[in-house]
Amino acid sequence: MVEAALIALGVVFVAELGDKSQLIALTFASRGRPLAVLAGIAVAVAVLQALAVGVGAALSEAIPARTLEIAAGVAFLAFALWSLRGDDDEDVDVDVPRSAGRVAVAAGVAFFVAELGDKTQLATLTLASTNGALGTWVGAVLGEVAADALAVVVGARVGARVPARAMRLLSAAAFAVFGVLLLLGIG
Numbered sequence: 001m002v003e004a005a006l007i008a009l010g011v012v013f014v015a016e017l018g019d020k021s022q023l024i025a026l027t028f029a030s031r032g033r034p035l036a037v038l039a040g041i042a043v044a045v046a047v048l049q050a051l052a053v054g055v056g057a058a059l060s061e062a063i064p065a066r067t068l069e070i071a072a073g074v075a076f077l078a079f080a081l082w083s084l085r086g087d088d089d090e091d092v093d094v095d096v097p098r099s100a101g102r103v104a105v106a107a108g109v110a111f112f113v114a115e116l117g118d119k120t121q122l123a124t125l126t127l128a129s130t131n132g133a134l135g136t137w138v139g140a141v142l143g144e145v146a147a148d149a150l151a152v153v154v155g156a157r158v159g160a161r162v163p164a165r166a167m168r169l170l171s172a173a174a175f176a177v178f179g180v181l182l183l184l185g186i187g
Contacts, residue, residue, distance in 0.1 A: 004135025005142070008127050012143035015120045022151040023174055024110050029155030032103030038152050039100075040108030042145050048115050049140040052124040053133045066185065073182030075113040080175035082106075111148075114178070120144055 016022065028037040115121060120140070128136040 001132060001135035001138075004127070004131035005139035007131060008124065008136045008139025009143040009146075010139075011123050011127060012120050012140045013147050015123050016144050016147035019118070019120070019147075020178055021111055021114045021118070022148055023178075024107070024114055025148040025151035026155035026158070027170075027174060028103065028107040028110070029152040030158050032107070033100050034152050034156040036100035036103040037107040037155075038145070038149055040104035040106070041111050041148050041152070042141075043104075044108040044112040044115070045144045045148075046141050048112060048121055049124050049137050049144070052121040052140070053128040053137045070183060071113070073179045075110070075179070077176060077179035077183075080172045080179060084169075084172045 025037060025041055028040075124136060124140040127140070
């Protein structure tokens, strides 16, 4: 089991580097509480990797890849619009506390949609078929959360130095680009 976990950790960590989900982690961490963002991502990752290990093959057979892309594209466009929404009181030059629960849920949902059927989930599915389910799941979750924790740290640091309006526009643009790419079948 330990060997399967270590293999999955390494494979998934490397596969996650530079992935669009790291941009999601960075974006949410720049706007909300980093630990809440990481908590939302960790829950999403645990569920996603459980799906990959347990029922990933059945899910990919039951739902066409194009349907998943369209759903993800629409969700990304919705997140782009949400990013454009301003704070209730932008005139005040202080950080307005955000609900940790709402940040965690939003980050988790965005992450879940972005990663559904992604290369890390497919890698986990493949590893589980030869290395055992539990070890693969543990390693995959740890590898993916570790990779995205790097993005959360960067996002938290960048968010403190960049004006909120600029981050909102950057977030909206990034989500819109991914949404359009997914709708066009390029994502």
